[in-house]
Amino acid sequence: MKAKKLFVVMIVLSFLFTACQTSNSPTDSPSGSAGDGVPAVCASDAFGCAVFKKGDVIKIGMGAPMTGGDASYGIDISQGGMIAIQDFGELNGFKFTLVAEDDGGTAEGGAAVANKFASDPAVVAVAGHIYSGATSAAMPVYEKAGIPLLSPSASLPALTTMGSQVFNRIVFTDARQGPPAAEYLFNKLGKRKLAALHDGSDYGKGLAEAVAARFAELGGEVVITEAITKGETDYTPVLSAVAAKGPDALYFGGYTAEGAVIVNQMKQTGLEDIVFFGCDGTYGADFLSRTGANGENAFATIAPIPAESPEKAAFDAAYLEQFGKEAGSLSPYTWNGYDATGALISAVKSVAVLGNDGNLYVPRGALVTAVRTLKDYKGVGGTYSCDATGECNTLPPMFVVVKDGAWVPAE
């Protein structure tokens, strides 16, 4: 029964998709209604069309933490996206642009940015948001407005299981990040007593719990699971309590701002000899500069750095030239930012229709479908195809460790 339903849905979707495809071709007969230049697809589309007159700019939005303790993520990923705009951002004389708005990585900020984007008719798609908490707060707004999302970094598992039509991501889910981290701690590092800390966010908590569960399953002992208060500068009390349980490794689910403070204060609380194991939220140059010598031997999990290819080399060179830093030094997701923006642009190009009046029409509903049915998009990080829930990546994370003040792949 269920399979049948799914089949019907797929047929309808593919029909929609092909309909848009054909109307896109320039040889197609004028499909506009009553000759005013508006293509027929706009009338039938559930969300209508975004209309661009000559000289208008097609906007790809991005909600990201651009300020505060985790700003390096937003800055880095949006810079990756800007290079994608330079590489692909032109369609029939219409230019694309990336609008990165600061959501501070918070739920409130995410909702505010989403409302701003939803009220701007020129925003057709959003490469984001960057943080899971901001994303889940923003999703309902985009759902109503018919704006598709393709997040480079929001890895909370629940985001794709809530039945959202608009949310997709090219990052791994934490269901694939947490358990391998536990296995690495248990098997590779030989740790048996784990302290699992998190910052109380959906993302951090989910991750720490997943790691703790897998670690216990493997036969290790989870000596303490504790939440810290986000945004503080003194975690010595909670670390002292952790030290009292005698763990031999500390897992932290959260972001650099708090992770760096924890690493700095571990040695004054009796945790100087144990391993700090972070996640994709505690990676980056900021972590290194803020922890200095204390950060030595800290682990993190990140999206795999793309294999060397001419495309990656071109991207890295462009990044270094324009922003003065090595690509990937600020966050692990700059390539994902490039790929997410690039994939969205290609989806827009696949559905956009040039009307007889010279205006460009982007049918929103068809674009939502086009992003969800993204197939074999080749980016620098790999080839992406989205499944029915919006997961577009199947690559597992990789492990990195700080050695001599730099992140290097852990063996």
Added chain:
Amino acid sequence: MNVTSIQKLTRKGARISEILRPLLGAIIVIFLLYRLYDVFIVQQEYGPETWLRLAIAGLVIGSVYALIAIGYTLVYGILFMINFAHGEVMMLGAYSGFFVFEAFKAIKVSTDPLVTFSNAYPVLSVLIAFLVGMSVSALAGFSLERIAYRPLRKAPRLVPLIGAIGASIFLQNAAQLLFSPQLRDVTNPEILARGSGWGIMVNGSRVILPYTGVFTFFLSLILLAGLYLVVQKTRLGRSMRAVALDKKTASLMGIDVDRTISLTFLISGALAGAAGVMWGIHNGLVYYFVGFIPGIKAFTAAVLGGIGNLPGAMLGGLFLGLIESLGPAALGIDFQLKDVIAFVLLIIVLIFRPSGLLGERLAEEKL
């Protein structure tokens, strides 16, 4: 409804609260005793080394709270208003300290790139950082009073309070625009390196007394003692106490009320500035929002100790710091709940002892 029935109702309400309060008190005490019994006797999760570590962290943060709380109490004692922008005054001090250390880090005194001014002359650079931080904050407190509070002196009491909240928001946003919203790391001189300190062996484990923590704690105590002497022994202190008692009579006795109020804001600003520089030295992170939470906590501490009461604010600060850091462990609850403990404590004190632990001395005398 006539007067007698209202009186009856109030009397009835008073009787209900007379019964409820001890009942509530008993429930709270029984709950606390049960949790303490569970943690200390049954579970025995933490050894003495952990309690010592928690107490050290609590005393250090508590001494900073105490310094800020003094500012609330001084201003309340004299003007009967809560200066909610006080936390932002502390933030300006923290930024000043940060910039001074940055400047000294940039000055090279020898060919060795590692020998910076702040490492070559650590005492001098820390001293200058405190002087600059205290001056900036004192000036900020002073201008705040001149610009925002003095025009509202005759207005109803709620008006300057709202003015203070407005000033707080203004200062936060001004700092965000001026200094950017990024977190800044404070670079200490080597002798005050964060995380290092004297080690004591307790129960087979090395407990570290961090240099920055010890420095913060004793400097706070010295400043607090100095302030107490100023208020009790000097001419200025006498005029402050006189203005707190009765502004009109004080001015009739030849005391310049405006000048005394200005000086009060200068002093409380300077103490908040010192707290800000200490915060930077001990915790190492400075940003535009850094004064908000300590400000609220210090306000709590001032109310705990009895607002308007100087020793009360000092005691309230240290007490709050200790409760915050020992509380979650002692009650066996999540450490994320430490703010909850602090504010529940405030509510409990307000229910059972509305005038604070040591009493609202100055205000009582006013009434």
